[in-house]
Structures are given as C-alpha cells and as structure tokens.
Amino acid sequence: MKIHKHGKHIKTINTVIESCLIVILIVLVAIMMVLIGKLQGTARVINYTGLVRGATQREVKLEITGNPNDELINYLDGILEDLKYKDGDYNLIKLDNNDYEKKLDTQTAFWILLKDEIYKVREYGYENTDIVNLSEEYFQLADQTVSAAEKYSERIACNIRLFEIFTAIDMIIIIIFIINHFINAIVITKKNKQLEKQAFLDLHTGLPNKSKCEEIFRTSQFITDSTACIMFDLNNLKKVNDTLGHSVGDQLILNFARLLRNAVPSNDFVGRYGGDEFIAVIYNTTKDEVTDILRQLDKEISEFNELGKAFKISYAHGCAFSSDYENCTLRTLFDKADKNMYNNKQAEKAGR
Template identity: 55%
Template structure:
C-alpha cells in the first residue's frame, strides 16, 4: 500500500510540475510579447534622435552662411515633439525609460534656447551671438539622448534574451518530465503486460494455463483450416505422489511439459489443461503430421526412460482432426480427443494393473 501511494504521489507530483511549468511558460511568453512591444519602434526613435542631432548642425551652418531654412527648423520641432509625446505624425513611440526622457526633456528645452539664438543671429549676425558654441552644446545633448535610447534598447534586448533562456530551460524541463511520464507509463504498461501474461501462464511449467486453453476452446468460429487437438494425461502421477511425494509428482509434470514443448514445434499451441492433463493444438496440419509428432514424442519419452530416468514417463493421449468433422469448432475437437484419450487410458490400465481409469 505504501509503495502504491508513493507511486501515485510521484505521478501527481509530475503532473503538478508540468502544470506549473506550462503556466510559467505562458507567463514568460506574455512577458516576451510585452518586451517585444517595448522594443518595437525603438530603432526608429534612435534613428530620428540621431537625425535631429545631425539636422540641427546643418540648420546652424545654414544660418551662419546666411541661408535661412525655416522648414528645416519646423521639421526639427515636429520630430522633437513626436519624440517627447509619441503621438505625432512620424509615428514615433514614447520610450518608457526615465533616463532617456530626462535627456530628451533637457535637449528639448535647450532647443528652444537655440532657436532664440538663431533669431538673434538673423538680427545681429552670428558673430555677435553664441550660436556656434550653443550648437556644439546641443550636439552633445542630442548625442546623450541617442545614447540613452540605445542603452534602453540594449536593456530590452537583454531582457528578451533572458526570457528566451528561461523559456528554453522551462521547455527542457517539460520535455524531461514528459520523458519521465512516458517512461513511467511504459513501465506500467510492461508491468500490466507481465501481470496479464502471468494470468495466462502456468507458473509451475511455464506453459499457457487452463485459462489460456479455455480461451482457445471458447472460440466459436468454425475451423476453416485443418486443425488437430491432442489431449495428454499422465498415467503414473498418482503412484508417484503416493510413493515418492508430491514434489516428485511436480517434477514429473514439469518433465512431461518440457518434453511436449521440445517435441511439438513452437508454431503450435501447448498448454497445461489442469492437473496432469495437457492440450496441444496443431495448426494447418494433416493426419500424417500429427502422427509424426506423436511418434517423435513416444520415441523421446522411451529414450528418456531408457536412460535411467528416475521418474518414468507414461501417458495416455487422444486426438482428433477437423478434416474428419464438417463444420466443427475447437470444443468439438476437444470432446472427440478427450474420448479417444479416455479409451487409450482404459487400455493402459487394463494392460498394466487392471485398475479402473478415471471417470
């Protein structure tokens, strides 16, 4: 009982672990989707943040050379507004990173100052303003903003890689658990198969037991191919049991079982029908083959007895073949073979010690 409970607990534990791992995998996939969503558009933000950095320098150079470009300044205004809010017509996302937003806010505020200096340069000439120095400062601020966006992107990429590794480990654990569960199922199936085999195997002789014989006999289908049924019964088992003990009788049964299985080809059925009775079914056969098998069995038994066998083998038998009975089934052959075996046994007792045969 304890072992059974342990196995049940182990099976339940594996199922619980599988459910937990599946749940964890679902969570990891959801987190990965979120991070991918955060990463989506980050490259575009970095690209436009870098574009602002370069385009601002171009705008300042144009102002220094006396070439005004209000469209370029308006363009830079739109990009900075879109980077800050994330709802402009450039479809830029607002990065959810405090360091980036802080650098962007500083850059945007300084851009307003730089635009005011551009206006001053137009009125007084760039030589009388700080436009060049301020543009250099703005360039550094823009560079820091781009770096902050790139760092944010790298952090998201690292999170995604970590989630991928965790997902792979999770799936590996799931595969291992599935393999364990499969191994347990195969082991249980094998055990059930062995139990089923034991239910139809005679433990003492290793031959199919009475249950197997009856299952074969209960097949009600008419025999289409020539088939023979042979019944064997040991003649001297009671004498051996009475004079030498039941262990000797068991050894006699085992010896006869081994003899039957050795002489009768493997493709045919040999089973212990009960006690000292055995049954053989010879498939796709004819009278000549059956008689040849019985002759071989008799020669093998005689040879064993001549070699000083301490437990002489003596048996009665009877057989019937379906070719002699139109539309017969296995039970019909058994009944005919049993009758012939009874006659054979009665003749044996009449010849040896005049005792009445079994009823």
C-alpha cells in the same frame, strides 16, 4: 500500506512541482514577450532619435546655403512631439527611463532655440547668427539622447537574456520530469506485461496455463488453414501422487511438459490445460506431420523412461484436424480432440 502512502505523497508533490514549473514557464514567456515588445519599441525610438539628429544637421545646412525647408522643420517637430508625448503619427513608445527623458527634454527645449536661430538666418543671414555653434551643441545633445535610449535598450536585452536563461532552466526541469514520467511509464508497462504474462503462465511447467488456452479457443473465426489440435492426458498421475508423493507427481508433470514442448515445433502452441491435461495446436500442418510429431514424442518419452525413473511417463491423447470439419473454429477442434482423447483413454483402460 506505508510505502504506498509514501509513494502517493511523493507523486502528489511531483504533480504540484510540475504545475508550478508550468505556471512559472507561462509567466516567464509572458514577461519575455512584453520585454521583446519593449525592445522592438525601443529600437524604433532609437531609430527616430537618430533620424532627428541627422535630419536637423541637414536642415541647418539647407538654411545656411539659402534653401529653407519648412516641411523638414514640421517633420522634425512632429517626431520630437511624438517622442515626448507618444501621441503622434509615428507610433513611438514611452521609454521608462529617467535619464532618457531628461535628455529628451533638454534636446526638445534646445530645438526651440535652434529653430529661432534658423529663422534669424533667414532674416539676417547665417554670418550674423550663432547657427553653427548651436547646431553643433544640438547635435551633441541629440547624440546623448540616442545614447541614453541605446543604454536602456541594452538593459532590456540583458533582461531578456536573463529570462531566457530562467526559461531554459525551467524547460529543462520540465523535460526531466517528462522523461521521468516516460521512464516510469515504460517500467509500469513492462511490469504490466510481466504480470500479464504471469497471469497466463503455468508457474510449475513454464507453459501457458488454462486461461491462455481458453483465450486462444475464445475466437469465433473459422479456421482457414490446415490446423490440428491434440489433447494429452497423463496416465496414473493420481496413483503416483498417492504412492510416491506429490513431489514425484509434480516432477512427472514437469518432465512431460518439457518433452512435449521439445517434440512440438517452437512456432506452434503448447499449453497446460489442467492438472494432468496438456494441449498442442499445430498450425499449417498435415496429418502426416502430426503423426511425425507424436512419433517423436513417443521416442523421447521412451528414451526418458529407459533412464530408470521411479515412475514411467504414460499418456493418452486425442487428435482433431480442421480438414475433417466444415466451418471449424479452434473451440470446435478442441472439443473434438478432447472427446477423442477421452475415447482413447477409455480404450486403453478396456484393453488392460
């Protein structure tokens, strides 16, 4: 009882652990999905901050060469506004990083100064402005913003890798539990088969017992091939038990079971139906083949009896063939064989 309770307690603990592992796996996967979403959004931010860096240099070159481009300036205004306030047309996300935000604020503020200088270029010519130096300084600020975004992206990627490791470990543990369940299921199935086999096994002779015999006779299907059923009954078993003891009687039963199993082909059925009763079902056979089997059994019993055992093996039998009956089932065949065996036994008693 204590062992059973202990096993049940361990099973409960394992169930709780498995449930926790599954919950942890779900949480880890959810976090990873969020991080992957952030990483994708961060990649988009990096792309646009880099685009601003390059496009601003192009705008400065156009202004210096006398090719003003207000459309490009508006484009840069829109991207910077979206990067800062996240409510523009470019679907950019907010990076939860103070270093990036500070550098973006500095870059955005400097962009206002750079635009003022661009307008001065249009009015006074670039030779009379500090557009080149301001452009170079702006490029460095934009480069710092891109670098901050990239570092933030790398941290997210590291976190994803870390969660991937945790997820892999969690999954491995779950798989171990699953394998353990699978192994336990195999063991239980094997034990159940052994128990089932034992339930249909006569432990004394090793032959199928009465329950197994009844099982094969339970079918209601008609026999379609030529089948024979033979019922055997050991003679004088009670006398042997009374005069020589039950151990000798048990040995007599065991010896007959062994000889019967040797005489009947291995593909055919041999079972112990009761204390001194045995059954053989011969499939796809003929009357001549059954006669040969009985002749072989008599030969083996004669050779055994010649060894000078304390009590000789003697038996009565009855045969029934499916070919002799129309719409015959195994139960019908068994009943006929049992009746023929009884008649045979009575005839032997009358002839003594």
